[in-house]
Amino acid sequence: xxxxxxxxxxxxxxxxxxxxxxxxxxxxxxxxxxxxxxxxxxxxxxxxxxxxxxxxxxxxxxxxxxxxxxxxxxxxxxxxxxxxxxxxxxxxxxxxxxxxxxxxxxxxxxxxxxxxxxxxxxxxxxxxxxxxxxxxxxxxxxxxxxxxxxxxxxxxxxxxxxxxxxxxxxxxxxxxxxxxxxxxxxxxxxxxxxxxxxxxxxxxxxxxxxxxxxxxxxxxxxxxxxxxxxxxxxxxxxxxxxxxxxxxxx
Amino acid sequence: xxxxxxxxxxxxxxxxxxxxxxxxxxxxxxxxxxxxxxxxxxxxxxxxxxxxxxxxxxxxxxxxxxxxxxxxxxxxxxxxxxxxxxxxxxxxxxxxxxxxxxxxxxxxxxxxxxxxxxxxxxxxxxxxxxxxxxxxxxxxxxxxxxxxxxxxxxxxxxxxxxxxxxxxxxxxxxxxxxxxxxxxxxxxxxxxxxxxxxxxxxxxxxxxxxxxxxxxxxxxxxxxxxxxxxxxxxxxxxxxxxxxxxxxxx
DNA sequence: TTTGCGCCTTGACCAAAGTCAATTCAAGGG
DNA sequence: CCCTTGAATTGACTTTGGTCAAGGCGCAAA
Numbered sequence: 001x002x003x004x005x006x007x008x009x010x011x012x013x014x015x016x017x018x019x020x021x022x023x024x025x026x027x028x029x030x031x032x033x034x035x036x037x038x039x040x041x042x043x044x045x046x047x048x049x050x051x052x053x054x055x056x057x058x059x060x061x062x063x064x065x066x067x068x069x070x071x072x073x074x075x076x077x078x079x080x081x082x083x084x085x086x087x088x089x090x091x092x093x094x095x096x097x098x099x100x101x102x103x104x105x106x107x108x109x110x111x112x113x114x115x116x117x118x119x120x121x122x123x124x125x126x127x128x129x130x131x132x133x134x135x136x137x138x139x140x141x142x143x144x145x146x147x148x149x150x151x152x153x154x155x156x157x158x159x160x161x162x163x164x165x166x167x168x169x170x171x172x173x174x175x176x177x178x179x180x181x182x183x184x185x186x187x188x189x190x191x192x193x194x195x196x197x198x199x200x201x202x203x204x205x206x207x208x209x210x211x212x213x214x215x216x217x218x219x220x221x222x223x224x225x226x227x228x229x230x231x232x233x234x235x236x237x238x239x240x241x242x243x244x245x246x247x248x249x250x
Numbered sequence: 251x252x253x254x255x256x257x258x259x260x261x262x263x264x265x266x267x268x269x270x271x272x273x274x275x276x277x278x279x280x281x282x283x284x285x286x287x288x289x290x291x292x293x294x295x296x297x298x299x300x301x302x303x304x305x306x307x308x309x310x311x312x313x314x315x316x317x318x319x320x321x322x323x324x325x326x327x328x329x330x331x332x333x334x335x336x337x338x339x340x341x342x343x344x345x346x347x348x349x350x351x352x353x354x355x356x357x358x359x360x361x362x363x364x365x366x367x368x369x370x371x372x373x374x375x376x377x378x379x380x381x382x383x384x385x386x387x388x389x390x391x392x393x394x395x396x397x398x399x400x401x402x403x404x405x406x407x408x409x410x411x412x413x414x415x416x417x418x419x420x421x422x423x424x425x426x427x428x429x430x431x432x433x434x435x436x437x438x439x440x441x442x443x444x445x446x447x448x449x450x451x452x453x454x455x456x457x458x459x460x461x462x463x464x465x466x467x468x469x470x471x472x473x474x475x476x477x478x479x480x481x482x483x484x485x486x487x488x489x490x491x492x493x494x495x496x497x498x499x500x
Numbered sequence: 501t502t503t504g505c506g507c508c509t510t511g512a513c514c515a516a517a518g519t520c521a522a523t524t525c526a527a528g529g530g
Numbered sequence: 531c532c533c534t535t536g537a538a539t540t541g542a543c544t545t546t547g548g549t550c551a552a553g554g555c556g557c558a559a560a
Contacts, residue, residue, distance in 0.1 A: 185537070185538095186537075186538065187536095187537065187538080197537085197538070197539090198538090198539080198540085200538095201538060201539055201540080202539085202540085205539090
């Protein structure tokens, strides 16, 4: 089965990197250099992009599709670290570590992904202080997200965690009724939230019973966000309009 | 009750910062400037250093004692983020965020703590790219630790988590018998590992039964680290000699 | 030495989530 | 339109850890 189609190196304009806030401090020369070595590939569902512990030469930008990051233990169980949609970058942080990928990456929805050499980024950051500072705040936010995740897994129960997940999918200041569409399969959402699919299913019904939200397949309707806020955010150390939702991995 | 004793601004030599790898790229002028505004205080157990959400003006270096970082939810439950021993810095990352402390800090063992103005650090990092790069790798490691913590809470059970905690207290390449002394109260260790004291107590007995370690109060003896490695590291995505144990919060 | 206060442990019970298995549902291919 | 396949749900049961309450242990002050 063909699960990967190569295309030529990209033009600067197409480069997704240029649009990212993280790189706004970079000159055109940087993007041009990057674009020359950029490689965009189509991958189909199930493809492993790289494995935890592989030698890292590239970082990736998701043009289209979905990527699941995960780790595997000796005794065979998997932990899903995150699920990244189009527009996200992955494996960036590798440049600060030991040049080994810190997780495995699997395509979970047909994707188009551009790879860039990590070495160029490593060079750039040595001299571009603003880039370094942007990375610092970016990584700091990412770290905050991870800490919050630990917190949530400790004090939120399964239905609350789902409610919290849903709230993060919508514009935070939205008034009145909202319709939410799950961004990926329920099985994946369950994995993302660290629970079993069965638990997710039951917890979602419970959330429905307790808050009165309406569920039809992957579509969820709220009369008002307050329904969920009251239910989920009581077991959270932050105030409701959640900050720093946009950006993700590192 | 007096729970805080002030001492004069420190001499450069005493400054704990200078010894930290994180600041090795900084000039003496920086340390001198810092030292002028440094303030060392003694705090007794129970003192709150700052609260989550407080406006942040200082970061801290623990000269002596123990500090617990935690967050509190609306419905009153607390989550312990970390427990920091002497030699650690805290609240550093505040400079990359919104100038609000990202957690509360409580003295849990009589402590001596030096505070430094965040603003000076903020200035320094604008121009000192090497410092920025050191911070990046430092924060990256810290982030890795947090990710591993999420993983552990998902796939390790309570006894395994304790075993893992113990393994991190000893020189990783140690051969033969080892004696471990818990660095703080069992209640605190329990909180650190995200479990109830009762659960910790029972899980520790179970760990003893399953691995044959010897426990006498806060002292634990192993015939060999392999006893624990086999038991705990099967449910972990990393190989045993755990990396990046030294440094902590940000 | 006694007393008191935390810390720690233990028991009984409960609640939440995981596991295993059976079944239903929905979407895409023939 | 039916069939296949994977996703999702549901039921029954187990396991793990949390909760509540009662005691025990040890250290330090009186």
